[in-house]
Amino acid sequence: MTTVGKRAALTPRQLTRTSERLSFVYLERCTVHRDANAITAEDADGTTHIPSATIGTLLLGPGTRITHQAMSVLGETGAAVAWVGEHGVRYYAGGRALTRSSTLVEAQATQWANRRSRLAVARAMYRLRFPDDDPDGLTRHELLGREGRRVKDCYRAQASRTNVPWRGRQFTPGDFTSGDAVNQAITAAAQCMYGITHAVVIALGCSPGRGFIHSGHELSFVLDIADLYKTDIGIPLAFDVAAEGDEDVGPRTRRALRDHINQTGLLDRCVQDIKRLLLPAAAEASSGPTDEEDRVTLQTDSGLDAAAGRNYGHEETSW
CATH class of the missing domain: 1.20.120.920 (CRISPR-associated endonuclease Cas1, C-terminal domain)
Known part of the structure; x- marks a missing residue:
């Protein structure tokens, strides 16, 4: 199994969009582990593979155990994880955002x-x-x-x-x-x-x-x-x-x-x-940075964004 340290972080282009995921997957009385980029649920009846990138929220019910490797892949793919009691749901952990844009x-x-x-x-x-x-x-x-x-x-x-x-x-x-x-x-x-x-x-x-x-x-x-x-x-x-x-x-x-x-x-x-x-305006026009853009800018006093990755120590600007 490839370790977390040897894999590059997934980009938004590689992640499944939120709207295309399963709403949630509920598991109970099993051990949740990892096999490549899938999580596995093992119980007395055998092992079930679930593609982690398709999960919106993983609900862990009574009697579940989850490994560090399983949590790492869920975090990488942006899935939320909630530990669920028998009498309700509490949210205790979450994955990364699926966007690079702020x-x-x-x-x-x-x-x-x-x-x-x-x-x-x-x-x-x-x-x-x-x-x-x-x-x-x-x-x-x-x-x-x-x-x-x-x-x-x-x-x-x-x-x-x-x-x-x-x-x-x-x-x-x-x-x-x-x-x-x-x-x-x-x-x-x-x-x-x-x-x-x-x-x-x-x-x-x-x-x-x-x-x-x-x-x-x-x-x-x-x-x-x-x-x-x-x-x-x-x-x-x-x-x-x-x-x-x-x-x-x-x-x-x-x-x-x-x-x-x-x-x-x-x-x-x-x-x-x-x-x-x-x-509201951007939602109608579908304008602005996309989820796939890895865009970093610098704030200025004029409200305009300046390009990042540059040294402005010897430049005169009108900001």
Whole structure:
């Protein structure tokens, strides 16, 4: 097996685009190792090979062990890794970004640093979630109030559609079984979405903690993006799972969510949504540095970028 130190780092051109990857792969009660550029999952039934470059997020369930070599290839190919408990999902590690460009993270910082543009992005997020509702002119307090009412309406509508009794959102952190089947499904779907959207945010080179609606947490932007699909995907799917029965709600929710995401191309949608929110003009025109460019410039006082790799000690400039 080739060691990490003898291999050159993969370039974005060699990596599979985020939108073309599997949303997530869930493994449990096995040993995860590496064979060339694939990871292997070995259990009592044998060994399964999984191309690492096709994985968006690897969810490691109870009873899993993973080797250093497996983690190294997952990091190289930009896959996110989350250790998963029996009663929910927590995100503990991530791979490299799939881009060499800092365009999106700089746009994110610029939009976030100004209160007006930060509110404008929050309104744009609301518009993505509820395209039939115009949030222009709404304050943050009004946005939160309107969002809360829309989510409650979604719960009631899905309960009526599936004939699943709904007694309100019930969730105790750390105690997955404290709620009924539909609440468990909602929790499982939401936590899986956090892992998936975290993988996309990291792959695009954005900052997970610089949110426009959520704040004060290392995953604030991840929570912002995951919420874009709550009423569209997460809640309806959770009610569908609960309508099928009370047994194995967590695993059934994960499988249903995985299948839905792969069938609908949610990863590609998530990538495009983030680009439209942070760089709306560039997203429409498809302009700016591409993911494959390895472009380094120097900042100047005039706001223009200067070429890197040069010594400016004896040059007079108009910066």
